[in-house]
Amino acid sequence: MPGAAARDAEKGLTHDATTACRLCGQPARLLFERTVLGRYPAGYYQCEACGLTQTATPTWLEEAYADALHPTDTGLLERNRLACRVAATFLHLCGVGDRPCLDYAAGYGVFVRLMRDAGFRFHWMDPYATNLFARGFEWRDDLGPPVACTAF
Numbered sequence: 105m106p107g108a109a110a111r112d113a114e115k116g117l118t119h120d121a122t123t124a125c126r127l128c129g130q131p132a133r134l135l136f137e138r139t140v141l142g143r144y145p146a147g148y149y150q151c152e153a154c155g156l157t158q159t160a161t162p163t164w165l166e167e168a169y170a171d172a173l174h175p176t177d178t179g180l181l182e183r184n185r186l187a188c189r190v191a192a193t194f195l196h197l198c199g200v201g202d203r204p205c206l207d208y209a210a211g212y213g214v215f216v217r218l219m220r221d222a223g224f225r226f227h228w229m230d231p232y233a234t235n236l237f238a239r240g241f242e243w244r245d246d247l248g249p250p251v252a253c254t255a256f
């Protein structure tokens with residue numbers, strides 16, 4: 105039975121040893137390669153300067169996010185309730201107050217709705233999903249920079 109490296113070689117996974125970090129621009133070294141969505145070879149890199157782990161430029165995002173919720177995901181609401189309790193406590197202690205916050209990759213907007221109900225001025229942004237629960241609270245550039253940004 106072949107190991108992970110041999111299976112990756114069979115799938116043609118070969119990436120450059122380094123790439124530029126998308127966050128800070130410094131060199132990022134190849135950590136490992138895997139197949140994404142069962143058919144797209146992906147190299148995973150870690151930045152030597154900031155530590156961010158990232159894939160090589162993803163070409164599969166549209167397909168990966170064609171549906172914001174997988175049909176077998178039954179924990180969406182409970183995860184959002186838990187994330188809301190943790191984030192609300194943390195942001196309250198940080199003194200965020202009523203300054204604008206952003207939930208990036210906000211999906212259907214459940215977390216934004218919960219955070220707004222908890223008294224925070226959260227806004228929705230997600231290029232791959234439809235805003236169902238936070239309509240009217242889409243992020244706008246005229247809000248200025250967000251005081252906090254979440255991405256669960």
Ligand SMILES: [Zn+2]
Pocket residue numbers: 125126127128129130151152153154155156
């Ligand atoms: Zn970096």
